[in-house]
C-alpha cells in the first residue's frame with residue numbers, strides 16, 4: 607500500500623450524487639475522478655465550459671462513471687441554482703457538495719485595487735455560501751442528510767501575508783463550516799473542511815509559486831515531511847469526509863500539509879543543531895543545573 611493508492615472500498619459512494627465546484631481542473635478534478643471510481647454520480651462546474659467538457663469526457667472514459675457538467679460562475683446565484691437543478695434533473699437528487707472553486711494570487715496587499723480584493727473574496731466566500739445555502743434549503747425541505755466539504759487553507763487559521771483576500775475569505779468559509787455544522791446538525795446535515803498544504807496544480811503554481819519564486823524557495827526544506835502532497839492523498843480524505851464512514855464527524859477541519867503549519871513552533875529553529883552540538887549543549891545544561899542546585 608502506498609499513499610498514492612485509493613483508500614476506500616469499491617462502491618463506498620454508490621447512490622450518492624456529489625457536486626464538485628471547480629471540478630474541471632487541479633484538486634477538484636482529482637476528487638471528482640476518485641468519487642466516480644467509488645461509484646458516485648458527479649456534477650462538475652466552473653466558468654470554462656470547454657475545460658469542463660474535456661474533463662468530463664476524460665473522467666467518464668477513465669472511470670466508466672456517471673458525470674455531467676454545467677458552466678457556472680459561483681458568484682451568480684441564478685447559475686448556482688441552475689447547477690443544482692441540472693444535478694437533480696440528471697441524477698434525481700443531490701447528496702454532497704464540495705466547495706472547491708477558488709481564486710487567488712500573491713501580491714503585496716497595498717498594490718491591490720478594491721476590485722482585485724472583491725474578485726477573490728467573492729469567488730471564495732460568496733461562492734461557497736451561495737452553494738451551501740441553496741443546497742441546505744433543498745436538503746432541509748426534502749429531508750436529505752446532505753454533506754458539505756469545504757476546501758480551505760492552513761492560513762485560514764494562522765493568517766498569512768501576501769494572500770490577504772484569500773486568507774480573509776477562507777477564514778470566513780471555515781467559520782461558516784463550524785457555525786452551520788452546529789445549526790444544521792438537527793437536520794442531519796454535516797459540514798467539514800480540509801486545509802491542504804502545497805499540492806502541485808497549475809492553477810496554484812502559476813499564481814502562487816511562479817518560476818521566480820520556485821528558483822529561490824524549495825518545499826523540501828520547508829515541509830517537515832520534505833515533499834508536496836499527492837492528489838490521491840487529498841482525494842482519499844475528501845472521499846472519507848463526504849462518505850457515510852465519517853457520519854459522526856461534523857464541524858471539523860483536517861490539515862493535510864506534511865507538517866508545514868507546525869513551523870511556527872518556537873524551538874523549531876533547533877532543526878539546524880548537529881549531534882555534536884547537542885552533546886555540548888546537554889553538558890552545558892546539566893552543568894548549569896548542578897551549579898544552580900541549592901546546597902543541602
Ligand SMILES: CCCCCCC/C=C/C(=O)SCCNC(=O)CCNC(=O)[C@H](O)C(C)(C)COP(=O)(O)OP(=O)(O)OC[C@H]1O[C@@H](n2cnc3c(N)ncnc32)[C@H](O)[C@@H]1OP(=O)(O)O
Pocket residue numbers: 708709710711712713717718719720721722723725726759772803804805809810811813814815
Ligand atoms: C505554492 C504553494 C501553494 C500553497 C497553496 C496556498 C493556498 C492556495 C489557494 C488557492 O486558492 S490556489 C487556486 C488558484 N487558482 C485560481 O486562482 C484559479 C482562478 N483564478 C483566476 O481566474 C484569476 O487568477 C482571478 C484573478 C482570481 C480571477 O480572474 P478574472 O478574470 O475574474 O479577474 P481579472 O479581471 O483578471 O482581475 C480582477 C481584478 O484583480 C486584479 N488582479 C488580477 N491578478 C492580479 C495580480 N496578480 N496582482 C494584482 N492584481 C491582480 C485585476 O487587475 C483586476 O482588478 P482591476 O485592475 O480591474 O482593478
Ligand SMILES: NC(=O)C1=CN([C@@H]2O[C@H](COP(=O)(O)OP(=O)(O)OC[C@H]3O[C@@H](n4cnc5c(N)ncnc54)[C@H](OP(=O)(O)O)[C@@H]3O)[C@@H](O)[C@H]2O)C=CC1
Pocket residue numbers: 627628629630631632633634651652653654657678679680681705706707708709710729733757758759760801802803804805806807808809810
Ligand atoms: N493546490 C494547493 O496547493 C492548494 C489548494 N487549495 C485549495 O484547493 C482548491 C483547488 O485549488 P487548485 O486545484 O490548486 O487550483 P485550480 O486553479 O485548479 O482550481 C480552482 C478552480 O476554481 C474554478 N473557479 C475559479 N473562479 C471561479 C468562479 N468564479 N466560479 C466557478 N468556478 C471558479 C476554476 O475554474 P474556472 O477558471 O474554469 O472557473 C478552477 O477549476 C481551492 O479551493 C484552493 O484554494 C488550498 C491549499 C493548497
